[in-house]
Amino acid sequence: MPIPAKVLQKTSPDSPFQVATISRRDPRPDDVVIEIRAAGICHSDIHTIRNEWGPAHFPLTVGHEIAGVVTAVGEDVTRWSVGDRVGVGCLVNSCGTCAECEADQEQNCLNGAVGTYNSEDVDGTITQGGYAQNIVVNEKFVCKLPDTLDFDVAAPLLCAGITTYSPLATWDIKPGDKVAIVGLGGLGHMGVKIAKARGADVTVLSRSLKKADAAAALGADRILATTEEGFFKKHRGEFDFILNTVSATLDVNAYLGLLKPRGVMVVVGLPPENQELGFYALIIGRKVLTGSNIGGIKETQEMLDFCGEHGLGAEIEKIGVMDVDAAYERVIAGDVQFRFVIDTSTFDDIAAE
Numbered sequence: 066m067p068i069p070a071k072v073l074q075k076t077s078p079d080s081p082f083q084v085a086t087i088s089r090r091d092p093r094p095d096d097v098v099i100e101i102r103a104a105g106i107c108h109s110d111i112h113t114i115r116n117e118w119g120p121a122h123f124p125l126t127v128g129h130e131i132a133g134v135v136t137a138v139g140e141d142v143t144r145w146s147v148g149d150r151v152g153v154g155c156l157v158n159s160c161g162t163c164a165e166c167e168a169d170q171e172q173n174c175l176n177g178a179v180g181t182y183n184s185e186d187v188d189g190t191i192t193q194g195g196y197a198q199n200i201v202v203n204e205k206f207v208c209k210l211p212d213t214l215d216f217d218v219a220a221p222l223l224c225a226g227i228t229t230y231s232p233l234a235t236w237d238i239k240p241g242d243k244v245a246i247v248g249l250g251g252l253g254h255m256g257v258k259i260a261k262a263r264g265a266d267v268t269v270l271s272r273s274l275k276k277a278d279a280a281a282a283l284g285a286d287r288i289l290a291t292t293e294e295g296f297f298k299k300h301r302g303e304f305d306f307i308l309n310t311v312s313a314t315l316d317v318n319a320y321l322g323l324l325k326p327r328g329v330m331v332v333v334g335l336p337p338e339n340q341e342l343g344f345y346a347l348i349i350g351r352k353v354l355t356g357s358n359i360g361g362i363k364e365t366q367e368m369l370d371f372c373g374e375h376g377l378g379a380e381i382e383k384i385g386v387m388d389v390d391a392a393y394e395r396v397i398a399g400d401v402q403f404r405f406v407i408d409t410s411t412f413d414d415i416a417a418e
Contacts, residue, residue: 105130211373218378
């Protein structure tokens with residue numbers, strides 16, 4: 066039968082969050098039910114809920130950085146048992162049969178992957194995300210959380226962790242590589258941690274030096290201010306790899322100039338506006354400009370194992386359910402170091418409308 070869930074939802078882009086009770090879909094034989102212990106706030110949640118990436122389906126509960134415990138399993142489930150510590154990221158299903166799914170790249174499912182929220186679920190309803198007490202997910206889209214990481218610092222890894230890990234792994238960042246991370250927010254701080262754990266020489270590129278102490282604490286070898294006069298000329302041809310994590314307009318051509326010949330710049334931040342690119346910046350030096358969007362479930366598990374081995378949890382500020390409206394404003398203002406995480410136990414003290 067359908068499972069009731071207390072959730073935090075919006076009924077329109079401009080309405081405040083409110084606590085409501087919804088019905089999760091009736092679990093199928095290959096589903097697991099997860100009690101959510103912590104839910105991270107991603108900038109993608111904000112873009113979606115404010116219709117910045119197209120019209121959202123309201124009322125809507127967002128959240129795709131989910132950490133919790135399995136409380137029930139379907140009769141055909143073989144991967145999970147009640148009591149397992151698990152995480153769920155940006156996907157809850159895919160076709161499983163196309164070339165991309167068979168290559169463990171479910172995020173690129175040719176028949177349309179099912180997002181954790183604002184997506185059409187297997188029963189035709191709209192998926193509702195992790196700002197909630199529980200969730201029902203196909204067993205193949207659940208990952209094991211390392212025992213070395215608490216729920217609250219592990220939750221953001223399900224998006225911020227895999228989003229930064231995947232390009233660093235894909236381009237085989239290794240000891241001695243000179244890596245620049247553009248931006249030191251929710252994504253950027255995990256990029257610093259993961260690149261450093263892979264042995265790279267890591268530089269943070271920011272508009273100012275106000276986060277110098279934070280960058281150093283995360284393991285960065287240095288931080289540079291891109292607003293410094295003559296910056297792009299001074300540091301031309303300096304980096305093997307640039308990971309751009311910001312969702313804002315920047316001078317793509319100038320940043321490409323910071324790469325060595327055959328250097329790579331990967332974009333994981335998605336600004337609402339189109340960016341300008343001159344092919345000259347790519348052709349000279351045979352440079353690569355590419356994008357990356359999370360990773361498949363196999364790679365997400367690989368990332369979690371890597372983070373567990375190296376003790377790489379997210380740097381967080383824990384908040385209650387009723388603090389999310391204020392948290393959104395602070396995320397937009399860049400006033401968080403480095404990820405807000407909702408303590409879902411605070412649902413217990415709030416009556417649903």
